[in-house]
Structures are given as C-alpha cells and as structure tokens.
Amino acid sequence: MRAIELADVGRAYGERVALSGVTLAVEEGETLAVFGANGAGKTTLLRILASLLRPHRGEARVLGHVLPKEGWAVRGKVGFLGHDPLLYRDLTARENLEFHARLHKVPFARIDELLEAVGLARRADDPVHTFSRGMIQRTAVARAVLHAPELLLLDEPLAGLDPGAAALVEPLISGGTRVVISHDPTFRGDLTLGLRDGRVAFCERDVTTDDVRALYA
Amino acid sequence: MFGRGLKTLSLITVALIVGAFAMVFFYAPNDADQGFIQKIFYLHVPLAIVALFGFVAGGVYGIKYLRTGDRLHDLRSYVAIHLSLILAVGALVTGSIWARGSWGVWWTWDEPTLVSFLIVFLLYACYQPLRFSIEDPERQARYAAVFAIIAGAFVPLNFMAVRMAESLVHPRVLSTTGGSMPSDMRITFLVSTVAMACLFITLWKYELASKHATFRLRALKRRLADGEDAWTPNPRRSAAPTL
C-alpha cells in the first residue's frame, strides 16, 4: 500500500496560491524529503497531509484514506511536528504529554519511556516556559511520536538541537514512513521533492546537492 | 441564471406595491382609535415581518451552505441578510415615526415589535464586520453561515422573550389582526405584506444577478489579463462573498 498519494493537489489562502499541481506517491517505509525556500509551500503541504488543511483542488490520499473526507480516519495515525511545538507553556512537559496521551488513549507508561529517551526525565515536572529552545523541541518530538504514528510529518525536526540531543531524538523519528522538511541540502530521503513558489521544481529519487541548492538561488 | 424571470417578477411587484398603497389610502377605513396615523401600520408591520423572514432565510441558506459547500448558497444567505438589514432600518424608522405621531415620543419600550427589532438589528449589524474581519474567503463563508444560523434561531426566541417582558398597556393593532380587525383592513394588510415580500424577493434576485455577473466578469478579466486559471481568488478583500 502506498502511504501517500497526491494528484494535482493545490491550496490557496484568499488571494494567494500557496501550493499547486503537486503530484507524488510515497511507498510505505519510505522517507520523502521536502526542500524549498521560505514561503514555497512546504508547511502548507505538511498541514494538508496532517488533515489540518483542506486541499482546494486535486486528490490527496494518506494511509489509504481520501482527504479531507476521511480526515477522521487519518487523525491519530499521523505524528505531526510543525514549527509550533503545540505545547502549553504553563504546563509541565509531563502534563502536556499526559494531555495528549489522554486524547490519543495512550497508557501513561509510554510518557516516562519517551521522557527518558529524549533526556528530559529530570526536567519533566518543570513548566515548558522555563525550557530552552532545544528542550522544547525535544518535548515536541516526544509529543509527536507519543501515539506511535504510522506516518511522521516533520518540519525541521532537528532545529535548535545540539549534536547530543539530535542523537537522542534521531532514533525516535526514523524507521517508519516519513515526510521531512529540511534546510540541510545534504539530507536525503528515498524521494526528494523540491518546491518553488508553490509549484513542484523536481520530484525524483536521485538528486544532487546542487539541484537542491538551486532552489534557494 | 439569477436574472431569469426577474422582469415578470418586477412587474408583479410594481403592480402589487401600487395596489397595496392605493388600498391603504382609498380602500381601508381609518382606524377607530388611532385615526389616519394608523396607515403607517400597513408599512411598518410588513417591513418588519419581511425583514424577519429574510433573516431566517439567511439562516436557512447558511445551513444549505454548510451542508453542500456551494458558494452560491453563501451568496444567497449574504444578500438575504443584507437586504433584511435595510428593511429592518425601515421598520425601525417608520416605527419610530409612528410612535412620535401616536404617543408624542420617538421611542417607546411598550411596542415589542419595535424593541425586538432594535435587538435583532443590533445583532445583525455585526454580520458585515464579522465577515470583513476574516480574510480567508472559505473561512469567511463558513463563519458567516454559522453566524446566520445562530442569529436565525435567535430571532423567534428573542421575539417571544421581549413580547412576554413588555406589559401590553398601549392599544396595539397587531394583536387585533386575528379577531376584531375589520376585514377590509385585514385584506389591505395582507396585500401590503405580500407586496413587501415580492419587493424583497425581486431585490434579492436583482442583487444576486448583479453580484453573480460581477464575479463572472472579474473572472473573465483575470483570465484574459494573465492567462491564469479561473480559480485564482479575487484580489480585493471585502465583506461580500466571493465566488
């Protein structure tokens, strides 16, 4: 089964067309790397895949379900890590995770496991607003993978992380089917998508670093 | 497509309005209590009733929009509420004039129709600002529909509450529509109401046709200008729906 199938997907915000004519397919277990300058439509694509945005045209299938009609079936099966950590600043890391665990009906044992894995076990009961940027990002990663999602949608998952923290987080977010937005031109997935001004610049299995760099020129 | 039958409808409306006003002044007798001033009744109450139904119709089209996602329903809802607002202003002003003539004051809290209309008017006056403060056209349509449905349900509830709250001390004509109103007055009132309803429908269709034509024209212009697909949205932000 294909994890993601997009056919001519497009989306506009009012007068501005953010994304148009995206066609691609990602097999199960593969990683799709997405590149593009700021405002090229990367975040819009990610939000459409997470069923947070309704595509205005084209057909989108995620995990075999048509969006937006079957969005309810996709929800809970994707792990979404966007720019925004989606954490309440006045709650502790543990309370935030407990809230999401209740929504996703995940046993609390998983929370301790994850807090240990991202190296936050000692700070778990401090409010998130006392955290540094890297710690917030680590908590957000824990939140995104809390319910063991079938598909991970990640927007620069390693942003703000030092090499040590990145090494902690890496195993949590690799292995399964992924869509990863990155600004590191050396990052490689099984399939690489380049976006420019909301349109597909390339979508291939073999790309060179120069191809990627050309997007930002 | 909205213009179909508009001409016939307009002619019927003109005939009905002229007929209704002629009946008001030449057929209906002067009211026994209030005398000539009661002639305002044939204007004020139909305005109020039609505006009321217009608001509720806006809510019904809001429901249709949410069910189907068809932007034309949003347009219908918007135009119905927009026109009803204008009629509500008319109902308020004529009611106020009636109060001045009858009781010597510009405003009276003893006339539930008038008080309810003020409240309903205040609520619907927020409709345009609400639309205007939402940028994304799709969200604008959706939220406007939700507002139209809430407000549409609010209209009858509000009337009930206000009617119960006001002590009915003044001689009120509307309460006599059922029984003791002379039949020639009742017929005049009915004709006036039908005429007003026809006027509303005519203007509604007229504005729909106008708005629809404007959108299609703009879409055509955009296509000619830069060869873009027709789905590129309208570059001007406004409270009015876009297609």
Place this chain on the structure above:
Amino acid sequence: MPALPLDEAGKYVAAAYLVFLALVLIYVAIMAGRLARVERDLGEITDLLEQRTAEAEDDERETVPR
C-alpha cells in the same frame, strides 16, 4: 388616546412612506454605481480582447512573407 386630526397625522404618515421611498431609491442609486463599474470592467475586457486579436494578426503578418 384621542385620534390625531388628519392634517396633523398626515405629516407623520407622509414621512413614513417617504422613508420607505428613500430607502428604495438609495438602493437603486447604489446598484447604479455597481452597474457603472460593471460597464467599466466590460470596457477593459473589450480593450484587452482587441489588443490580443491585434497582436495575433501582427504575428501572422510577420510569419507569412517568410
């Protein structure tokens, strides 16, 4: 409540009906403004179309002699 005499009441009744007339006329005026804009838009579209056809003819003329 004593009924107002006709000459007194007539003013108010006339005022009320005039309000109604004024509302309808203001509406007509607003729609007239919209119609003017539609007319202008139509003019622009016609110009654009003529420009296009003129360009197309120029292209043809250039390619034919060769």
Place this chain on the structure above:
Amino acid sequence: MRSAVGALLRKDLLLQRRTPEAVPAMVLFSIGTFVLFHFALDEREVTGNLASGILWVTLLFAAVLGINRLFVSEREEGGFDGFLLAPVDRTSMLVAKAILLFLFLSVVEVFVLAAFTILLLGPSPWGPLPELILVLALANAGIAVIGTLVAALAIQTRARDLIVPLIALPLSVPLVIAAARACAPLLTEGGAGALEARWLAILGLYDLVFGLLAYAIFDFLLEE
C-alpha cells in the same frame, strides 16, 4: 467523547490553577462595577427590579471578559492543532469549553453574590437562595453555550475583542430579560415573591435551542 472532554477540562483547570486569569478578573470587574453603580445611581441599597437588573448586567459584562479569554490559550499555544490531530470528536471541544465557562461563572457568582449582598443589596438573598441558584444555573448554561459559540467564532477573526461583545450582548438579551425578571421578586424587600414559571421556561427553552444548535454546528468553527 467523554474521555476527550475530561482531558480538555483537566488541562484547562490545571492551566487556570497555575495562572489564574479569568476568574479573578471577572470577580474584580464585578465588584468594581457595583462600586460604579453605587455612585452612578447614588443609592446605598437597591431592591427588586433595580437590584436584579444591576446584578445581571454586571454578571453579563463579567461573562464577556471570560468569553474573550476562553480560546486564547488554544490559539496562541497551538491547542487547536494539537486537538485537531487527535482521533476525537470535535464537539468535545464545545462541551469541554462550555462546561469550563459554566464553572467559571458559577465560581464568580459565589463571590459576586456575596459582594453584592454586602455592598448594595437591601433585602437578604439567603431566604430565596434555592430559587436564586436555579435561575443562576439556567442562565449560566445559556451564557456558557452562547459564549463558547461566540468565542470560537471570534477567535479566528482579526477584531476578536470587538466581535465578542458586539455579538454576545444582543444574543444574550432574552437571557437577561428572563433572568432579571425572574430574580426581581426574589430580591424584593419584605419577603420574597414567587418565582414565575414562564421566565424559567424561557431560560430552559433558550438553553435547549442553543445547546442543540451549538452541538450541530460547532464542528464548522474548528475546521482548518
């Protein structure tokens, strides 16, 4: 749905306990308004219609403050996205927020009623307390439902602070009519008058109509 409502409520109450924002502000605002009414009306004591009117107008304005804050944490800290990503019924957000607003109002009313009795009210409200609580509960339910709807409607607009009072005040007119008229005889000097059933009927009808309506259309306010 019950577990989602529970999760949302628990989270909101926790947030409220950690950084109490809405409730203290609503209480202080109400007491300030009573002081203003004292000077504006130049009355040491109020009874009957006047007392009931002051109480309800004050409570309604205080409620608007709470309504304005209801979804702020969701919007500013990504709560909407986090909630929308979870496999739960979207209406649970409405239920949780309406219950939260109901609880806010109830807590506020405990303090406000006490302050009102001390500062302005002539007759003692303790005799007709059960009837008073019945009216308050019915009116709170209405304000909670309509407040949640208006708050969700306004939170995504640019003029949120303006839209909330502009829409919420006219919408709550029937509530205020019924609640104020129902309370007036209860707050009258020299023995409480009887509670009129028709006002309770209006309050109940209002709660029912808008409760069902909110349940049916709330989903559309959360999409995207």
